[in-house]
Amino acid sequence: MSALLILVPFFSVLILNLPLKGIRKLAFGGAICLSLLQMAAVFIPDAAFWKINPHAFGSIFSFELSADSLSKVILFCIGLVSFSALFATRQTLKDSAGRFNFINIILIAVAGMNGVALAQDIFSLYIYLEITAISSFILIAFNRDILGLEGAFKYILLSGVATVLMLAGIALFMLIAGSTSFAVIHAVLLNHNKDFLISLGIGLFIVALFIKSGLMPFHGWLPDAYTAAPAAASVLLAGVVTKIAGVYVLIRILVSVISFSPAIKSILLLVGALSAILAAIAALTQSDFKRMLSYSSISQVGYIILGVGSGSVLGIAGAALHIFNHAAFKSLLFLNSAAVECQLGSRDIEEMGGLAKQMPVTSLTSIIGSLSCAGIPPLAGFWSKLVIVIALWMAGFRAYAVIAVLGSILTLTYFLILQRKVFFGKPNAEFKDIKEAGFSLTFPALILAALIIGAGIFTPFILNRFILSFNSIFGG
Amino acid sequence: MFLDLLSLILLVSAALWTVMTRSLLRSAIGLALTSAVLTVIMFKMEANLAAVFELSVCAGLIPVLFVSVVSLTQPYTHQEILERMKSMFARFRLLPVILIGVGLILVLLGPHSQVQLPLPESGENTRFILWHLRQLDLLGQVIILLGGVFGVAVLFKERKKSA
Numbered sequence: 205m206s207a208l209l210i211l212v213p214f215f216s217v218l219i220l221n222l223p224l225k226g227i228r229k230l231a232f233g234g235a236i237c238l239s240l241l242q243m244a245a246v247f248i249p250d251a252a253f254w255k256i257n258p259h260a261f262g263s264i265f266s267f268e269l270s271a272d273s274l275s276k277v278i279l280f281c282i283g284l285v286s287f288s289a290l291f292a293t294r295q296t297l298k299d300s301a302g303r304f305n306f307i308n309i310i311l312i313a314v315a316g317m318n319g320v321a322l323a324q325d326i327f328s329l330y331i332y333l334e335i336t337a338i339s340s341f342i343l344i345a346f347n348r349d350i351l352g353l354e355g356a357f358k359y360i361l362l363s364g365v366a367t368v369l370m371l372a373g374i375a376l377f378m379l380i381a382g383s384t385s386f387a388v389i390h391a392v393l394l395n396h397n398k399d400f401l402i403s404l405g406i407g408l409f410i411v412a413l414f415i416k417s418g419l420m421p422f423h424g425w426l427p428d429a430y431t432a433a434p435a436a437a438s439v440l441l442a443g444v445v446t447k448i449a450g451v452y453v454l455i456r457i458l459v460s461v462i463s464f465s466p467a468i469k470s471i472l473l474l475v476g477a478l479s480a481i482l483a484a485i486a487a488l489t490q491s492d493f494k495r496m497l498s499y500s501s502i503s504q505v506g507y508i509i510l511g512v513g514s515g516s517v518l519g520i521a522g523a524a525l526h527i528f529n530h531a532a533f534k535s536l537l538f539l540n541s542a543a544v545e546c547q548l549g550s551r552d553i554e555e556m557g558g559l560a561k562q563m564p565v566t567s568l569t570s571i572i573g574s575l576s577c578a579g580i581p582p583l584a585g586f587w588s589k590l591v592i593v594i595a596l597w598m599a600g601f602r603a604y605a606v607i608a609v610l611g612s613i614l615t616l617t618y619f620l621i622l623q624r625k626v627f628f629g630k631p632n633a634e635f636k637d638i639k640e641a642g643f644s645l646t647f648p649a650l651i652l653a654a655l656i657i658g659a660g661i662f663t664p665f666i667l668n669r670f671i672l673s674f675n676s677i678f679g680g
Numbered sequence: 681m682f683l684d685l686l687s688l689i690l691l692v693s694a695a696l697w698t699v700m701t702r703s704l705l706r707s708a709i710g711l712a713l714t715s716a717v718l719t720v721i722m723f724k725m726e727a728n729l730a731a732v733f734e735l736s737v738c739a740g741l742i743p744v745l746f747v748s749v750v751s752l753t754q755p756y757t758h759q760e761i762l763e764r765m766k767s768m769f770a771r772f773r774l775l776p777v778i779l780i781g782v783g784l785i786l787v788l789l790g791p792h793s794q795v796q797l798p799l800p801e802s803g804e805n806t807r808f809i810l811w812h813l814r815q816l817d818l819l820g821q822v823i824i825l826l827g828g829v830f831g832v833a834v835l836f837k838e839r840k841k842s843a
Contacts, residue, residue, distance in 0.1 A: 305833060327814075335827060
């Protein structure tokens with residue numbers, strides 16, 4: 205029945221585009237309902253709903269899909285971030301026909317991302333990654349301005365390179381295992397783990413995922429794409445798309461197909477540490493609100509990769525918890541940047557100042573998002589960063605644990621600079637008549653801020669309900 | 681061996697020409713040529729079904745790409761094309777040499793695999809595979825097509841309106 209998570213968004217798009225009077229008006233409400241239902245579905249305890257069930261709909265739709273704890277965390281993130289992005293469309297896209305198309309593309313992206321989260325086959329995974337990528341290209345270039353087209357073009361180019369590498373890796377796996385099923389490839393790789401062809405396939409696949417994740421030094425496309433995209437698209441891309449297309453798939457492949465080796469751990473730790481530190485330093489030098497958040501995203505993905513690179517269950521659990529936290533606080537911060545841009549017509553933080561009085565909700569929620577991203581207790585970001593640092597320390601990677609802490613200090617530094625320049629400091633007389641952003645941007649921001657505080661306070665519940673059951677994905 | 685080598689050189693040359701030429705028409709012809717050579721290689725490797733798919737998909741894809749790109753772009757003057765080709769060839773002149781060098785190094789010095797590779801599939805069960813085993817992939821491809829339709833609707837149709 206988990207196939208519904210792909211089929212419902214897909215058929216919703218078809219139904220919304222039927223030539224029926226008034227049906228277009230249902231697009232926003234329908235899409236919001238779908239995102240809420242998806243978040244609720246994650247809490248369905250019925251194991252039969254989530255397990256592989258190829259004949260749930262008779263012979264018409266016989267899909268091999270399955271969801272474990274990791275998939276459920278990702279599915280919840282998809283629901284949460286698409287909910288926020290959908291609300292953002294109401295204030296940032298004024299043209300109703302354009303907004304309708306945008307919502308349709310978000311639904312297609314959701315179908316693609318859900319397919320990635322549920323796939324148990326490496327080729328199916330690739331196809332659903334492509335759905336996510338294609339919808340992302342369209343969302344980035346949506347406004348057809350020169351920067352948007354340039355950002356989308358860079359994403360297409362680098363995503364194309366990643367696709368070639370990934371397909372070559374899949375072809376090698378297929379050649380060796382005679383199947384594209386995770387389980388079959390995993391069994392074959394266990395017997396031939398030193399073979400040259402297998403090492404080549406694994407190498408190609410991992411590099412492709414580094415590009416998709418926007419990790420340094422493969423990050424060239426990411427700041428341009430995030431910055432140039434419409435605000436609602438930035439929320440979706442930064443909140444969940446790159447986490448799924450890169451980081452989730454990397455974890456899934458490592459856990460279900462390849463398995464960890466000392467070489468893989470070393471590469472992950474090196475790339476993760478480089479991204480966490482260098483991107484944080486790059487964020488310090490930015491004056492564009494969204495560009496700073498883009499570099500912050502690269503840095504946080506580096507953090508997640510550090511957790512994965514520890515190779516332990518605790519590290520993977522910390523990485524998954526940080527994916528969830530990152531989805532919440534980065535979506536929130538991009539909503540804040542959209543609110544500021546909508547009201548001021550600018551993203552240059554050097555021109556801003558003292559907006560806390562005029563935009564209290566945006567200011568308050570951005571403080572919560574920034575502090576959570578920097579890992580300040582008791583907010584949610586603190587716990588995931590703590591778990592990652594402990595996992596690195598316990599796995600014996602103590603230098604990387606110190607680097608992770610250093611990354612957090614840098615994160616706090618650039619967010620303090622951002623807060624001071626945008627919401628505090630000397631007010632700019634030019635913006636003295638500015639008012640708070642509309643309900644469509646403040647409401648999801650308040651929800652996300654409440655979630656960040658709640659997730660921080662109820663971390664033991666989240667750990668018990670989802671994260672600690674990660675032992676099962678290793679077959680333990 | 682000679683035919684394999686010839687096919688490989690033709691394939692790489694056609695692919696390089698496709699991405700390096702500044703003329704859309706020549707690029708489309710290059711893509712068609714690349715696809716044709718790839719089809720021959722697939723037939724030779726007894727991957728008959730993949731060869732047919734490659735030929736048919738590419739035959740459909742080329743006119744779509746061609747019409748789309750032509751509708752979005754303005755042609756360069758002859759002088760501009762010459763200048764850009766010069767700079768492209770200067771920038772990428774080492775690429776074929778590097779590719780051939782890496783290939784030779786891999787062939788001569790590279791480690792050999794111990795894995796026993798399977799023989800090509802006969803293709804008799806194609807219908808069963810497509811409609812029963814790969815339904816999820818077929819659905820995915822339908823969604824990709826739907827995404828493409830929205831892409832065209834958003835990026836092309838509205839452009840005409842604003843022009």
